[in-house]
Amino acid sequence: MFAMGSAPPVFIGAEEVEKHLHRASLLLPALEAALANFSSGSAGGVAQPVRTVVPVHRHGGFLGVMPAYSAADDALTTKLVTFYEHKKDSSVPSHQATVLLFDPRNGSLKAVLDGSVITAKRTAAVSAIATKLLMPPFAEVLCILGAGVQAYSHYDIFTELFTFKEVRIWNRTKEKAVKFANSVNGPVQVCSSAQEAVTGADIIVTVTMATTPILFGDWVKPGAHINAVGASRPDWRELDDELMKNSVLFVDSRDAALTESGDVILSGAEIFAELGEVVKGTKPALPEKTTVFKSLGMAVEDAVAAKFVYDSWSAGN
Ligand SMILES: NC(=O)C1=CN([C@@H]2O[C@H](COP(=O)(O)OP(=O)(O)OC[C@H]3O[C@@H](n4cnc5c(N)ncnc54)[C@H](O)[C@@H]3O)[C@@H](O)[C@H]2O)C=CC1
Ligand SMILES: O=C([O-])C1=[NH+]CCC1
Numbered sequence: 001m002f003a004m005g006s007a008p009p010v011f012i013g014a015e016e017v018e019k020h021l022h023r024a025s026l027l028l029p030a031l032e033a034a035l036a037n038f039s040s041g042s043a044g045g046v047a048q049p050v051r052t053v054v055p056v057h058r059h060g061g062f063l064g065v066m067p068a069y070s071a072a073d074d075a076l077t078t079k080l081v082t083f084y085e086h087k088k089d090s091s092v093p094s095h096q097a098t099v100l101l102f103d104p105r106n107g108s109l110k111a112v113l114d115g116s117v118i119t120a121k122r123t124a125a126v127s128a129i130a131t132k133l134l135m136p137p138f139a140e141v142l143c144i145l146g147a148g149v150q151a152y153s154h155y156d157i158f159t160e161l162f163t164f165k166e167v168r169i170w171n172r173t174k175e176k177a178v179k180f181a182n183s184v185n186g187p188v189q190v191c192s193s194a195q196e197a198v199t200g201a202d203i204i205v206t207v208t209m210a211t212t213p214i215l216f217g218d219w220v221k222p223g224a225h226i227n228a229v230g231a232s233r234p235d236w237r238e239l240d241d242e243l244m245k246n247s248v249l250f251v252d253s254r255d256a257a258l259t260e261s262g263d264v265i266l267s268g269a270e271i272f273a274e275l276g277e278v279v280k281g282t283k284p285a286l287p288e289k290t291t292v293f294k295s296l297g298m299a300v301e302d303a304v305a306a307k308f309v310y311d312s313w314s315a316g317n
Contacts, residue, residue, distance in 0.1 A: 006106075006108040009100075009109045009111050011112050011113075012113045014114040014117050016114075016309075017113060017118060017309050020309045020313055020317060021118070021308065023157075024120075024121035024124050024125040024128070024156065025157055025161065026308065027121065027125045028125055030073065030305075031122065031125050031126055031301060031305075034072075034298075034303070035274075035276035036279045037070065037071075038252075038276050038300050039274040039280060040276070045071025046070050046300050048067070048068040048298060050255050050260070051064045051297075051299065052065045053065075059084070061085065062082065062084075062085075064079075064080070065078065065079075066298075068299035075101070076107075077101050077299070077303040078099070078100050078299070079099045079118075079119075079299060080098050080099075080115070081097040081115060082095070083232075093149065096116060097118070098113070099113045099115040101306045101307065113306050115306075119302070120149050120153040121157075122301040123295065124150065124154045124156065124157045126252065127154055127295060128154075128161055130227055131158070131227060133279070133287070134250065134278075134291040134293060135202065139203050139225075140164060140166065141164060141168065141200055141201045141203070142162070142164045142168070142202070143170075143205070144207065145170050145197060145198070145204065145214055146171060146206065146230065148176075148207065150229055151207050152184070154205045154207060154227075154229075156184075159184075166189060168197045169181060169188050169191065170196070171208075172208070172210075194214050200221055201220075202224055202225070203227075204226045204227070205229065206226065206229060208230045210236070210238050211262075213237045213239055213240040215228075215239050215243060217246055223288060223290055224291075225287070225290075225292075226243070226293070228293065228294045232261070232296050233262060234260055237262045237263055238263060241266075241267045243292065244269035245267055245269050247289070247290040247292040248272045248290070249269050249271050249292050250274070250292065251264070252275055252276075252293075252294075253298055254271055261296060272286075
């Protein structure tokens, strides 16, 4: 129950979140600052442990608990996210999330927000930040591997921020890739194999539920930039050893990458920098090299996104 004097929390559902966060690019300034603050240690004012993940062995699922406080934003949240590898019921999304937003002054719960839209948009916005910094000059071909929720949010922000001559998609089941191409606002080439999609691409986004590699170093154009968004378990892979070892590796969080990323842990690839260090300018971006941004998703990204939505909702926008 709620303490006397504190208002009950508001519920902000998916439609309302979408209304206040209609474009992921609205989050770019706050996310850039949050990445830089996260990579500044205690001086940055971000408190964020590596996510706790509870396996639900019996049903092939996981529950992730993601708390964070950002002093710069005065945002205190925790996200609860479930992700299921083997979906028994395909009408249920593989990832479902809720964000709890607290009043940092006294710990009262202020809002319960749908976290699925937030997760889709903040993840794509962070990939866009990495891409802006790490992509080769004159990038013309975007390739997306996977055709689920994250594929759509990545397509939206990438085509808003960058101009491509060609956008390609591949998915394990072709029907989903065709559906994707038919539903987005712009021409998309559906490819029959991941290799066909990747060959010659300047920017590659991997957004699959794969647990073994779907992207091989052999196929990748030298100098390309890869946003590796899936494979968030220590024994899951999207990228092969060759690609991991022969690229310059950027991560959102070193601690998380060394705890959660099968691509990092199992390949033994060396981490060059956190993205926040590049945003701050304490590490170079090296866009002329082949670069991989290994994204695992950070709680502070959810904190700034939830605060953005709550503030907009409170202002009656
Ligand atoms: N780094 C981050 O911040 C975040 C990462 N993710 C990860 O991004 C990935 C995509 O997430 P969503 O789009 O929400 O999932 P989704 O379930 O909507 O889409 C997943 C796609 O992967 C394909 N797929 C499934 N199993 C596959 C396999 N074994 N090999 C190749 N393709 C396969 C499906 O056909 C589908 O198109 C997941 O791995 C998820 O955990 C999700 C949220 C945040
Ligand atoms: O950051 C996030 O919400 C997630 N990363 C991998 C699964 C969910």
